[in-house]
Amino acid sequence: MSVPLSILDLSPLVSGGDAGDALRRTLDLARRAEQFGYHRYWVAEHHFTPGVASSQPALLLGQIAAVTDHIRLGSGAVQTGFQTALSIVEQFGLLDALYPGRFDLGLGRSGQARKEAVREAAEHAQPQEERVVDGLLIPKPFSWAPIFASQRTALAGSFLTQPGAEPLGLTDVLDQIFALLAGPVADEEGNEVVATPGAGADLDVWLLGSSGGESARTAGARGLPFAANYHVAPAKILEAVAAYRESFVPSAANPRPRLMVSADVLVAEDDETARRLAQPFAVWVHSIRTGLGAVPFPSIDEAAAFTWTDHARDLVADRVATQFAGSPQTVAAQLRTLQRVTGADELLITTIAHDHADRLRSYELLAKEWSA
Template sequence: MPVPLSILDLAPLVSGGDVADALRRTLDLARRAEQFGYHRFWVAEHHFTPGVASSQPALLLGQIAAITDRIRLGSGAVQTGFQTGLSIVEQFGLLDALYPGRFDLGLGRSGQAKKEAVREAKKHETPQEERIVDGLLIPKPFSWAPIFASKRTALASSFLTQPGAEPLGLGDVLDQIGALLAGPVVDDEGNQVIATPGAGADLSVWLLGSSGGESARTAGARGLPFAANYHVAPAQVLEAVEAYRESFVPSATLAEPYVMVSADVLVADDDATARRLATPFAVWVRSVRTGLGAVPFPSIEEAEAHRWTDQDRAMVADRVATRFVGSPQTVTERLHTLQRVTRADELLVTTIAYDHADRVHSYELLAKEWSA
């Protein structure tokens, strides 16, 4: 039997559209995803990104829960550096109180340690050759160091945390969240606090990561499920899943490691149609990689008019080459390769297209072929 398929959505804006339109499309997609048989529907958290409307996962998940019945819902991922453990637990505790037993609390440390992020990025400044591992493309890594060090990043950061605030380390955040979910929390003098809502919430806690660094190792050491990003950082996906499995310690949550791996996907009725629909993706990725934040997804005509430089092409080459584009048979074959090489227990696919109907059709075609 094939492993489960799930969806990660960004509530992407398209050129000429607006935030309300993007959110309505995400709500419609969630309903369709449940009908198509997808296992989970996760939404992202992005800030100061002109082309992405998914900035507050808990708020958006509440709207999705109200119009669906059974599909699991979750965050991919709550950025722990911008909130307290209490605010996270209360938000998802509220969701669980209204729609019990349906939520995954996916956590990431994005924005939590800028200096550490720059330090990790510098590890990959030495060029690494592109390689094929048992049929899976592992491209050269992309360095985010210039973006982390940019003035725009500093400006964005000034709005994302309180002045002088020092975000907790990942382990400390997990300790707080675990204690509050188990609640009440009692000090050495018998004083107690309890998260209301939150204490006792039936949440599945996940960690997400793009490398073999702290997130992967912490997920393993704590016996939590782990989501590795092939679509964001394809060069490091094998490092990430290996670090997770090597660090894994059985817990009350998991007896064995559980890995979900993400992929960018676009499916159409045939390969040629899919390649044409995929044309704007490179322009969109370029906007992310320049550090200005993803632009609203362009139309095919706008993308075809884009003037490319050699530097632009190199900037997006890894993301374009590792996007799975084609007919249902073509994409399914490539996804099976990704699953086999990473030994993923589940795959998390994300699709962006200019026309919403094309995006929905892509997910429908994939679900049918995957389960055939």
């Protein structure tokens, strides 16, 4: 029996479109995803990115909840370095108060919090060549260090935190979030505070991660479900999965590890059509990897006009090689390989196409094939 399929949506802008258009497409896709039978619908959090409109997950999830009936909704992921635990709990507590029992609170570290981890990882990194593990491509790793060290990243970060503020570490944030969800929180003198809404909210808390670092280990140690990003950092997927499983301690909510793995996917009626529709993906990834933030997703003609250098191709090689683009049968087979090798309990699909109809069709074709 196939594991469930879910969706991660960035609300991508396309060339010639604007943020309003991207967000309306998200609402339409969410309605269709529910009809197609997808298990969850998650939205991302990205800031200062010209081609992505999903910057405020809680706000967007409220809009999606209003136009859907039962599909589970969540964040992939709220960036904990940019908000307090209280603001996160109140936002998702409000959602749960209005639409009870439908929300996943997916949490991740902010870019600022990852900077030091990226630097340390680069210092201790061992050379890794591309390899195939039981049919799954594990490419050479990409280093985010230059992007995190860029002036643009520093400028963006200055707008996302209060002057002088120091984000809490992941474990401290989790401690505060779980305390507020359990509420009330009291000090030694008996003073109490209660998150309203938020205390008692029926939320499923997840951690998301792209390596075998702190997020994977913390998710395991706390008995939380974990979402590992093959689509962001395919070179690190096996490391992330192993770190989560090795550190896992059973909890009341999760007596065994609960793992979701993401993948870039584009499905069309046949392999040739899918590959043609996927051509702009490389240009879009290039804009991310050069530190500009994702540009609006190009058309096929715009992608064809892009001038590639060897360096540019190297920047995107891992993401392009691990995008599953093809017919329903081709992509389903690739996803089953990903699921088998990682042992995922669920797969999280992210699909971008310039034409909204092509994007909807991709999700529809995959859902039909997966359930066949």
